[in-house]
Amino acid sequence: MNEQTADLREIVRRRYAASALKVTEGGGPACCGAEPVEVNDNFGVALYTAAEREALPAEAVAASLGCGNPTAVADLHEGDRVLDLGSGGGIDVLLSARRVGPTGKAYGLDMTEEMLALALANQKQAGARNVEFLKGTIEAVPLPAGTIDVVISNCVINLSVDKPAVFAEMFRVLVPGGRIGISDVVSDDELTPAQRAERGDHVGCIAGALSFSEYHDGLAAAGFTDIELTATHAVADGMHSAIVRAVKEGPARRPR
Numbered sequence: 001m002n003e004q005t006a007d008l009r010e011i012v013r014r015r016y017a018a019s020a021l022k023v024t025e026g027g028g029p030a031c032c033g034a035e036p037v038e039v040n041d042n043f044g045v046a047l048y049t050a051a052e053r054e055a056l057p058a059e060a061v062a063a064s065l066g067c068g069n070p071t072a073v074a075d076l077h078e079g080d081r082v083l084d085l086g087s088g089g090g091i092d093v094l095l096s097a098r099r100v101g102p103t104g105k106a107y108g109l110d111m112t113e114e115m116l117a118l119a120l121a122n123q124k125q126a127g128a129r130n131v132e133f134l135k136g137t138i139e140a141v142p143l144p145a146g147t148i149d150v151v152i153s154n155c156v157i158n159l160s161v162d163k164p165a166v167f168a169e170m171f172r173v174l175v176p177g178g179r180i181g182i183s184d185v186v187s188d189d190e191l192t193p194a195q196r197a198e199r200g201d202h203v204g205c206i207a208g209a210l211s212f213s214e215y216h217d218g219l220a221a222a223g224f225t226d227i228e229l230t231a232t233h234a235v236a237d238g239m240h241s242a243i244v245r246a247v248k249e250g251p252a253r254r255p256r
Contacts, residue, residue, distance in 0.1 A: 070152040071095040073243050074181025079103040080149040083173060085138040085166070086110060086156030090119035090131075096152065097128045107148070108133045109141060139165040141173050148173045151180045155241070158185045158209040167222035176250020180224070185209040185235055186242040199236040206236055219246050 071092050076082060076099040084093045087108025097106040110116050110133070119133050136142040138153070139162045151170045160166050170180055187196050189211045200206025210218065212229050219227050224246035231240040 070154050070181050070183045070243075071099060073183075073245070074150050074152050075179065076100055076150060077104075081147065082106045082150045082152060083141070083143065083148045084108045085141075085151065085153040085170070086159070087119060087133065088115050088154075090122045090133070092152055092154055093119070093131055093133070094122065094126050094128055097131045100130065102130055105130045105132065107131075107143065109136055109138060111135065111137050139169060141169045143173050145172045146175050149175055149178050151178070151182070153180075153182045153184065155184055155205055157182065158205050160208070163210060163218055164221070167218050167224070171222045171224060171248055174248040175252075176248060177252030178248045180244065180246050182244040183232075184215075184242060184244055186215055186229060186231070186240055186244075187211045188238040188240075189213045191238045196239065199239055206239055209239060212242075215242075215244065219244075223248065225249050 069092075070084075074082070074096075076096060078099075078101045080100045081104060082093075082096040082100060084096065084107065087093050087110045090108055093106045093108035097104075100106060106128075108119055108131070110119065113135070116133055116135055123131050123133065134142050138156065138160055151174060157163060157166055174180075185205045187209050191199075191211065193207075196209055197207040215229055216227050226245070226247040228243075228245045230243045230245075232243060233241050235241055
């Protein structure tokens with residue numbers, strides 16, 4: 001990793017550490033941006049149903065920073081093993097754990113100590129026993145190959161400094177027949193990287209976004225098939241929150 005990308009990763013880490021501490025100290029919810037700001041209809045808790053919000057600890061809801069609700073599109077089943085990349089305060093992990101039931105398991109991966117501490121507190125408060133939080137980066141997942149049925153993520157892959165590594169790691173940890181259900185920010189194909197940067201900074205979930213074609217081609221290069229990218233709502237001019245689905249070919253594992 002060169003100095004520039006290392007600095008960018010540290011900026012992202014500090015930003016989300018600050019968001020976790022804000023929630024822990026009783027502040028309001030925050031969303032993508034250079035500084036914690038109030039959530040709106042494009043990011044954060046507004047993208048979850050009232051029933052989902054009411055079923056979880058308030059701190060897990062307040063820490064939601066995403067641009068979608070991947071658990072609503074990931075087609076989770078009883079007994080599935082789920083991995084959430086960039087799990088933050090744990091909202092999507094806890095929702096997944098409820099969906100997969102006691103025979104399944106939900107893992108959350110985050111590189112930020114403060115977010116992991118918040119997630120563990122939320123897990124304890126929720127009484128979720130089929131949950132495990134891991135420290136690490138989404139470019140180097142600390143799980144063995146072929147151990148996950150579904151990978152989810154919520155507005156995090158756009159923050160990565162090495163997206164091909166993220167796609168390769170998703171493919172590696174999935175079982176044959178495994179699938180991804182991701183919410184992320186994606187740009188129109190005609191926008192150049194410079195034009196994306198004009199619409200928002202990297203830590204604000206804008207400048208680092210891939211275009212629709214770049215996202216599709218990156219997943220295909222990693223080995224995924226049945227790739228679908230569907231825009232859901234605009235987050236800036238030419239920038240969209242999108243649902244991303246894809247499959248690792250092979251016979252699907254039957255959940256336990």
